[in-house]
Amino acid sequence: AESLDSLLLFARSLGLGVAIDDFGSDNSNMARLVGHKWDYCKIDLPALLVPTNLALLTAIRDYCMANHVGLILEKVEDVSILSGWLKPLNGASLQGFALSKPDVLNRAPSLSQSSR
Numbered sequence: 079a080e081s082l083d084s085l086l087l088f089a090r091s092l093g094l095g096v097a098i099d100d101f102g103s104d105n106s107n108m109a110r111l112v113g114h115k116w117d118y119c120k121i122d123l124p125a126l127l128v129p130t131n132l133a134l135l136t137a138i139r140d141y142c143m144a145n146h147v148g149l150i151l152e153k154v155e156d157v158s159i160l161s162g163w164l165k166p167l168n169g170a171s172l173q174g175f176a177l178s179k180p181d182v183l184n185r186a187p188s189l190s191q192s193s194r
Contacts, residue, residue: 083114100152101138102126108134112141118148120173129163136166 086096097118100106102125111119119142126135142149151167154160154174160167 086114086116097150100125102131108138108141111138111147116147118150120150120152121170123151123153123174127159132163132166135164139167139170 089096095117097120098106098111098114098116099120100122101111101119102122106122119138121135121138139149141147149167149170150173151170152173154172154176157172157176160172
């Protein structure tokens with residue numbers, strides 16, 4: 079735990095933000111979220127996508143809001159799920175194919191175009 083905190087501190091000294099990734103799977107759990115200072119919490123939505131997890135998802139949201147940790151819902155394939163039982167998570171950032179599909183690199187917009 080101490081070496082992870084040192085690594086997170088070093089990353090921040092370089093101007094980087096750090097995220098706990100794939101929350102809900104493997105080692106990304108509530109103990110790890112509250113045990114370290116994160117800039118973002120990226121929830122692996124398919125791993126937690128059952129109504130019985132709503133209390134856990136709400137607790138994660140509340141912790142993130144209280145501690146200024148950005149909340150990101152990963153693997154969002156259909157934004158309509160946010161109008162159902164996941165409505166309490168509205169306001170979180172979204173990442174997934176519902177927002178953009180992968181594209182061939184030579185057809186994708188150049189970085190200079192996307193920064194305008």
